[in-house]
Amino acid sequence: MTKKYSVLSLFSGCGGLDLGFRGDFSFLGKNYEKHNYDLLFANDIDKNACNTFLKNFNHSIVCEDVRNFIGDSQNSSLEKILPKNIDIVLGGFPCQDFSNAGKRKGFDSERGTLYQSMVEVVKYTKPNLFLAENVKGLLSIDNGKAIETIVSDFRKLGYNVKYNLFMTADFGVPQKRERVVIVGTKEGVLPEFEFPTPILSSDNWITLEKAISDLENLDEGEVDNHYWSKARKNKGQGNSVVKKHEPGPTMRAEHHGNIEFHWNEKRRLSAREAARIQSFPDNFVFLPSTSSAYKQIGNAVPPVFAWHLASSVKKFLNYNLA
Numbered sequence: 001m002t003k004k005y006s007v008l009s010l011f012s013g014c015g016g017l018d019l020g021f022r023g024d025f026s027f028l029g030k031n032y033e034k035h036n037y038d039l040l041f042a043n044d045i046d047k048n049a050c051n052t053f054l055k056n057f058n059h060s061i062v063c064e065d066v067r068n069f070i071g072d073s074q075n076s077s078l079e080k081i082l083p084k085n086i087d088i089v090l091g092g093f094p095c096q097d098f099s100n101a102g103k104r105k106g107f108d109s110e111r112g113t114l115y116q117s118m119v120e121v122v123k124y125t126k127p128n129l130f131l132a133e134n135v136k137g138l139l140s141i142d143n144g145k146a147i148e149t150i151v152s153d154f155r156k157l158g159y160n161v162k163y164n165l166f167m168t169a170d171f172g173v174p175q176k177r178e179r180v181v182i183v184g185t186k187e188g189v190l191p192e193f194e195f196p197t198p199i200l201s202s203d204n205w206i207t208l209e210k211a212i213s214d215l216e217n218l219d220e221g222e223v224d225n226h227y228w229s230k231a232r233k234n235k236g237q238g239n240s241v242v243k244k245h246e247p248g249p250t251m252r253a254e255h256h257g258n259i260e261f262h263w264n265e266k267r268r269l270s271a272r273e274a275a276r277i278q279s280f281p282d283n284f285v286f287l288p289s290t291s292s293a294y295k296q297i298g299n300a301v302p303p304v305f306a307w308h309l310a311s312s313v314k315k316f317l318n319y320n321l322a
Contacts, residue, residue, distance in 0.1 A: 002036045005317060008083065008125060009042040010066060010091035010118055014052040014286060014296040016278065017090055017133065018042065020306020021313075022057075025281045028211065030172075032307045035314055040083045048292040049299070056284050066117045078124050088313065089130040091118040092301050119153050128186050128321070129193070129313060130154070133301050136165060136178040150182065159184035160192045168305040169247045170198030173279045174211035177250045177302065181309065190320050196312040208263070209244045212273045216264065223282065227290040228270040231257035241265055248277040253298030257291065271297065279304035 009018050019025060024034035042061040044050055050063035062069075062081065069081050093115045115132070122130050139147050151161045163182040168175055183193040200206075220227055233239050238258035242248055249260060251274050259268050269277075271286060271293035279302040286293035 004036050004038045005087040007037045007039045007088045008086045011093050012042040012044045013299045014049045016300030016303050017306045019303040021310040027279050027281050035310050049296050051287045070117045070120045086125040086127045089127045092133040123157050130184045132182040134180045138180050154184045158187045164195045168302050169205040170200050171305045171308045173302040173304050174206040175248045175277045196308050205247050207245050208248050212276050224285045226270045226272040229257040229268045251278050251298045253295050278302045
């Protein structure tokens with residue numbers, strides 16, 4: 001009998017990381033099998049993302065600022081809200097302030113210190129493993145001191161901590177999105193984590209032609225979320241034209257309507273096309289609007305990439321906790 005592992009999800013957003021850990025979805029004709037994880041708790045501050053999560057997972061989500069119920073590990077509200085006996089804590093803590101495309105305020109912003117809430121949850125729940133995802137820019141903030149601080153704070157809790165930079169296109173995501181993944185394993189219980197190896201190379205990455213060409217000539221609204229920004233071309237970020245024979249650029253959360261133009265240059269990418277580029281299945285519906293969908297999609301962990309992470313976590317735990 002395959003063991004089930006209990007999961008607590010922080011900064012869940014619309015659920016890209018959670019979908020990858022759940023599995024049981026299809027993308028570009030490939031089925032991603034269901035994993036042996038049991039989601040017990042999810043949290044996010046964005047109401048629209050929470051509504052999207054509810055619609056697609058049929059699972060409750062605590063929709064409020066994590067800092068409202070996590071002051072420190074002695075906070076009695078933790079006992080009332082968080083489940084006990086958690087195996088895995090997941091969290092894509094807010095990344096805009098570490099992003100190369102953002103203002104790079106890092107720890108000088110409130111959002112930049114939200115990882116500390118994840119530290120407190122790990123301290124309280126004592127999972128066997130935690131996994132956090134963030135932008136490439138995290139590695140260069142303060143000449144590398146930001147990532148060193150984060151790693152140090154988790155290590156103080158008694159965890160072996162490793163991090164790695166991934167290109168998500170190497171895992172079947174039609175997007176040149178680079179992300180840092182941090183994994184901690186409980187000392188004395190587990191060895192250091194073994195990260196997954198790429199399944200593709202730049203020679204056989206999935207192109208936008210393969211990923212979204214079937215949507216090009218559909219009428220607006222013909223399929224769920226196939227609506228696009230009508231913002232005119234300007235000199236701001238995100239006014240470039242995507243290339244048909246390459247993976248897409250990084251789908252951003254903060255673009256204020258300036259999402260990239262389709263290769264036909266007749267319009268901008270639709271929210272459904274952005275979702276495809278992020279590897280969301282077509283039956284994953286975003287609420288309530290196109291602008292909110294763009295933001296939720298850009299904030300998410302690509303589900304296909306998350307699925308491969310989840311597969312490695314499952315293999316690792318099954319082998320070491322058997």
